[in-house]
Amino acid sequence: MNEPSLPSILFFLFAGLACAGAVGVLVFQRIVYMAGALLVSLAAAAGLFFIAGADFVGLVQLMVYVGGTVVLLAFGVMLTARRNQPAWQVPGVQWAVGLAVGGCLLVVLLWTVLAVPQWQTASAPEAAEGAPSAPGVLVRSGSRQTSPSQTGTIGPLGWAMLGVRTEQADQSDALPDVRQTGQCGYLLPFEIISVHLVLVLVGAAFLARAKRPPEPRPLEQGAKVG
């Protein structure tokens, strides 16, 4: 391993955290600890996105997963807050089956990862030229002299929303007139569908509310509070 560069250090850090978090979710007995571990692994995944230069996806990961889902999970945990958490004893058989299936999946993953051509030659990640200069994204010098290869993803995303095929722009210098070639980008319709999906889900949740008359329960006479 030649001289460690910042992106490689950060990469290993975040990857390690992500894996540790995932394992933590499995190992912990207490449900709140599981939520914490999930938070760590998702945040680490966001870190990985930042290293990969996709700052917008990293932010979305932070906001949606860490800010939204895990908070909802914690909320759910608190609503059903039981003082004495049931510790799940996992019988031996289930461990064995689990390990077997997990093992096969791991093998398949490793095999496919190692089959990727670029990663075979270079052992250290910084040799891969393809990796955009992460430092530019992470720690930007304050004085706004952004290095030329500095690529924020927000701008192109904005234009992609307007139907511009930004990814094709890299190949040809002059962007063909979108209307003629008919290669209009479909990001905006894609977004509208997802918003639509949210509305449908909310409607479904509302319609599926349990409907049963409440059974009043009188306070036991002289209820002594434990």
Add this chain to the structure above:
Amino acid sequence: METSQIVRYLRERFPRAILGENLQAFDPWVQVEPAQLREVCFYLRDEPALRFQMLHLITAVDYLEKPPGGGQGGSEGHFEVFYHLSSLEHGHRLVLKVRLPRWKHNQPGQLPELPTLSDIWRTAEWHEREVYDLSGVCFIGHPDLRRILCPEDWQGHPLRKDYPMSHQYQGIPGR
């Protein structure tokens, strides 16, 4: 409406229930027979001419043997329970008195009993609990007859004249 008229209404309605009266006292009172107390109270509250809507106070007074200090007072031991009533519409007032033995069938420890008035005037619920707690009068039919001021596990009823003053509670000495 004059108290004498009220008493005349009562005597016509319940000839046997009214045992005595004293209209010259500071607060004219009528003595009622414990068994018919509820009917009298329903009548007092619902009769349009009387309309005693408000029960101010329920008090139990312990007339034990000759009080120290030589005053004449009552001689034998008995209880009297006062009910102070008033009508907001007509503005007149009346006191009902009920005479009870200090102990039921005169066995110490058996609390004397009275029918509850908590369904006639809701305020009676707490006042009866207090009289039960401090003076030791049991109210039959009371929805939740528990001690209200003293702790649940307190022994004895403090306002009785024969209450042992050097009482000790969970290791805390009395006087």
Add this chain to the structure above:
Amino acid sequence: MVDSVVPEEFDLLTEEIVINMGPQHPSTHGVLRLILRTDGEVVREVQPEIGYLHRCAEKIGENLTVRQFTPYTDRLDYLAAMNMNLGWSLCVEKLLSWQVPEKCRHLRVLMAELNRIASHLVAVGTYGLDLGNFTPYMYCFREREKIVNLFEAVCGARLTYHYIVPGGVMGDLPPGWLRECSRFLDQFQATLNDLHALLTNNYIFIRRTAGVGVLPLGTAISYGCTGPVLRASGLAWDLRRHGEPIYTQMYAPYDFQIVAPQDGQYPDDGLSPPVPDDAVVGDCWHRFYVRMREIVQSVRIVRQAIQWYQEADGSVGEPMKIQQKLPVAEAYLETEAPKGQLGFLIVGQGASIPRRVRIRSSSFCNLSVLPELCRGCLVADVPAIVGSLDLVLGEVDR
């Protein structure tokens, strides 16, 4: 087929929690413990537990002479000790059928009404605190300090005065006291306007109190509620006008209004803001507003009392002897304390020590209506309702 029971929409059957609010809870005034059975935010059932401040004043009353018991009456409602003393003294004077000189009656009215203003100021201030607004609390206590300084000049004490005693008062007013008192009254209206701006007309305050804890008149009478709680439910009943003659003769020469909403509106006194339209008669807002207007009426009474006191001549009565003998009779008298109708029952047995002393506490009855008011309200409403009842646990537990 329309099913008979209309199913209440139930998203999620939340598990009901039984929670303790008090007795050390900052918002329950003094040591009141409330057992709340709540379903999420909604309160299903409230069960007050009292007795934490129980000193059995009535047993003490059976071992002390009537004059010696007077300081104990200060400790009942320690925010309105003058009114407590007045109630006790009048009851003893009724038993002994005494009459105090006219100058003393006006002095007693002066003191009682000043103490009513101080008591209502505490009620208003702590009510603002219950709803989260700390500032009116400071304004109220600043004014109350001025009243308490006046009391200190008269009887040397700031909280438990033992000034009005059976037979008269402990001592006459120091020179210059009346000028000091009227100067206080002149600058007092400005603070009231601030309080109205901060609380009565405040949109958030109205949203938190209007329509909350509505007490219908029938329930109020049935539970024995009295004072501002009863008047706020729409009944113009004030013992200073409708009480027993020995008490109403003190207030006969005074001109003041009984503060109670007649079908939602109040008789105009020129100084108080109008009633907001979503305030329901008998809700927390009206209980609060009745107290604010009673302060204005008490200020008018105190001003008149200063005139009457200066015009009246003669002695201010001298306190009864310690070993005064009591007749074999009972006397029960109720007076209009700031919190409600305070009653004393004395059963004499010929000796100087009474056979039985019984105290009718207004806060005791006002508190008993709490379970009715809090059924189905939100947890955040419970302090608002408890605060509007203006409870003093010293009087409840005796």
Add this chain to the structure above:
Amino acid sequence: MSSWLLQLGFADWLAYGSAGLIKAGLVLVLVLFTPMLALWMERKIAGRIQDRLGPTRTGGRFGWLQSPADGIKLLMKEDLMPAAADPLLFRLAPYLSFCAVFCLFVVLPMADGWAPAGWDSALFFFLAVAGLEVFGVILAGYASGSKWSLFGAMREAAQVVSYEVPLGLCVVVPVVVAGSMDLEEIARMQEGWFTRWFIFHDPFTFLTFWIYAACAMAGLNRAPFDLPEAESELVAGFATEYSGFRWAVFFMAEYAAMFAWSGLGAILFFGGWNGPVPVASWLGLVSTNGPLAGFLGNLLSLLNFLLKALLGVTVMIWARWTLPRLRIDQVIAMCWKYCVPLATLMLVGVVFWQAISMEIFSPKPTGSCTVRCSSNPPRLSQGAWPEETPSAFPLPTRSGLASQRGLVR
């Protein structure tokens, strides 16, 4: 900073690491200093409102040493933890909240170029991290083990999560006007007289500011929306069991967040570091004539920004000591029934306003104009955008924006 270190021949990880640490240190100073200042201001302003003096003895006549004194007192308090508490989470919760608030400060541009770390999606980062703070509070409520703190934590979670929605909508309005999410870009567009501030840009942004102010106060749990620590009902909400330094960390997180949100409000609506009157350009303190002048100009800008943020904090303190507290259902109802619809309306309004104003002020020549991307996907704020770009749709191009506002690019 990092490029300067690189020239000195440090290894790249050492250079970027140290640059990052130095900046983090500076931000930490700011994040620690503002709560102390805000605490002192709260005591003094509350005193004034309540007709009293506030602290006057600690450290001279104005009691300005009161906050450090409080800090030391809290440090010396016994480190209590209830028996029923979950030890690890109980200790972790306050620091989780504080870190989330610390990250808020990372993207706030104090002056032109003086942002600890600025991306072109800085605002998005601000919103993303703001969502994390509520997790610390939830953990605290749950880990304290007592019913009351659980109640407080649930209320806070419900309130903050639901107020993220209107806040997100309100924040998008200035982004639509500025056309970029980079806070420095937004602030730079509001240079010059205060009439250039976005709050006066059009009626929609003006109304949006007031919705933003209300939602920010609710999102921070400041009165009149401070349900979780509603003393009267839940004693101290989620922080009932906390005392000593842990409570102080929560306290600092709250005040720092207050400062951060009012700072963001200042940037989005009140021109960030630009003063009401362009004094810096009059005195020639711009970076074009020399680094020293540029530095002084930035100092002035820093002063501007801090004053505006403190103004926002003052308004929050003022509101706390005059208004009673709203009930939880009223707060949530206000969010979903009033703030969200209004904010959406403002967003739609400002979008139309932008579209119409561009059509009126810079009508396009006939024929469609195609949007042409330069070699690498252009960054909006870069301005490396050719003047006349044909676009496939009758689309207001970037240049239209530029010419309309008379920005020399």
